[in-house]
Amino acid sequence: MNHWMFNCKEVTYLVSESLDRRLPFFKRIGIRMHLLMCKFCSRFRRQLLLLAKVSQFHDTHLAQFEPSFKLSPEARSRIKQALRQQ
Amino acid sequence: MTENRISDPETWVDQFGDYLYNYALSRIQNPSTAEDMVQETFLAALRDRGNFKGLSTERTWLTSILKHKIIDHFRKMSREHPVDDLDSATDFSEDLFDKKGSWNLKPSNWNVNPEKLVDRKEFWEILNHCLSDLSKRLALAFRLREIDGMNCDEICNVLKITPSNCWVMLYRARMSIRRCLEIKWFDGKAGEGS
Numbered sequence: 001m002n003h004w005m006f007n008c009k010e011v012t013y014l015v016s017e018s019l020d021r022r023l024p025f026f027k028r029i030g031i032r033m034h035l036l037m038c039k040f041c042s043r044f045r046r047q048l049l050l051l052a053k054v055s056q057f058h059d060t061h062l063a064q065f066e067p068s069f070k071l072s073p074e075a076r077s078r079i080k081q082a083l084r085q086q
Numbered sequence: 087m088t089e090n091r092i093s094d095p096e097t098w099v100d101q102f103g104d105y106l107y108n109y110a111l112s113r114i115q116n117p118s119t120a121e122d123m124v125q126e127t128f129l130a131a132l133r134d135r136g137n138f139k140g141l142s143t144e145r146t147w148l149t150s151i152l153k154h155k156i157i158d159h160f161r162k163m164s165r166e167h168p169v170d171d172l173d174s175a176t177d178f179s180e181d182l183f184d185k186k187g188s189w190n191l192k193p194s195n196w197n198v199n200p201e202k203l204v205d206r207k208e209f210w211e212i213l214n215h216c217l218s219d220l221s222k223r224l225a226l227a228f229r230l231r232e233i234d235g236m237n238c239d240e241i242c243n244v245l246k247i248t249p250s251n252c253w254v255m256l257y258r259a260r261m262s263i264r265r266c267l268e269i270k271w272f273d274g275k276a277g278e279g280s
Contacts, residue, residue, distance in 0.1 A: 007187030016257040020231070020238045021249070043193040047264055050200055055213075055232035057204040062112065063145075065207055067104040069111055075121045079099050082125055086132050 006030050008041050015045045019052060092144065095132050102145050106152050112214070113156050113229060115222075123159065127152040153234070157244055160226065164246040182265070191265070196272045209271060216266035220259055227252065228259035 006014065011034045014027055023031075035042045071079075093101065106127060110120035130151050131138075138147055181190045203209055217225045223245070230236045230244065238252040247255070 007183075008189050009183040009187035012261065013257050016260050017253045020253055020256055040189045040192045043195065044264070047193060047196060047268075048260055050196070050198070051260065051264060051267070052232050054200055054204050054209075056235065058112070058210070058233045059109070059149075061204060061207075061210055062108055063105065067108040069104070069108055069117075071099075071103045071107045071121065071124070075107075075124075076099055076103060079103065079121075079125045079128060080096060083095050083099070083128055083132060086129060 006034050008034075008038060011035070011038070011041045012044055015041070015048060019048065092135055092138050092140070095128065095135070098128055098131070098144075098148070102148055105145060106148060109149060109152060110156065112233075113226075114159065115218070119159070123152060123155050126155055130155070160230075161244050164244065182261070193264075194268055194273055196268070198272070212267065212271045213263070216263045216270065219266060220262055224255055224259040224262070227255040228263065231256055 011031055014023060014031050017023060018028070018031065035045065103124060106124045107120055110123045111117065114120050114123065127148060131148055134151075138144070142150075184190045217228065220228070227241060227245065230241050231238070236244075238249050238256075241247070241252050242249055245252075
């Protein structure tokens with residue numbers, strides 16, 4: 001294996017890291033070379049981007065739907081009580 | 087609506103209690119801690135309601151108070167509990183890669199429309215399930231990064247970890263969630279919508 005080429009496992013790490021910081025130039029080139037040739041790592045990269053994109057909608061979704069969990073009646077009255085005492 | 091557009095604090099609990107509780111639970115899995123967070127949020131809001139300008143909705147205002155309380159809670163937890171070294175390992179329990187580092191379990195074709203995906207209640211249930219399979223710290227790092235949109239500097243500050251620790255934790259979390267979603271959501275639905 002060429003020493004300047006990354007394998008798939010290394011590329012998955014670098015793709016993930018590239019979402020969190022700007023990688024050094026040679027790593028960016030290395031990833032790009034690998035992705036040109038590797039369908040599965042390209043897929044992997046699109047999947048991580050999708051995961052990041054949809055996760056941003058987590059709270060929107062929370063607001064849209066009927067809450068899955070309810071405050072118990074005890075908690076509800078305890079909180080109201082605490083508010084009254086302020 | 088009163089003049090300063092704020093409703094009677096006594097009605098907050100019925101209006102926003104469940105939403106805030108679910109918001110807290112999606113970050114903190116302990117129900118009684120989540121309840122406490124909601125209560126503290128309302129009390130802080132009551133003390134601070136003179137500052138509510140009506141520029142956002144009351145719910146948005148209350149949520150931002152809660153969000154800060156939750157982050158303070160994690161900050162405190164991280165001070166009290168030292169970093170788990172296991173979080174720094176990049177080995178996987180299953181054989182995702184072969185010895186040469188090539189794919190063993192190749193990523194499948196997800197073939198999905200993200201706009202439709204986020205409207206599916208079942209998808210969020212599966213995502214939460216996948217998050218619950220992670221260690222608490224990995225799940226937390228993922229939530230702070232991808233759901234709360236914090237960057238690694240901010241996460242390092244809250245969790246008291248180094249940047250490289252942050253990158254590795256996020257890598258492990260993403261790898262695990264990606265694989266989990268593939269198995270539990272996408273593979274059963276291959277070709278749907280195509």
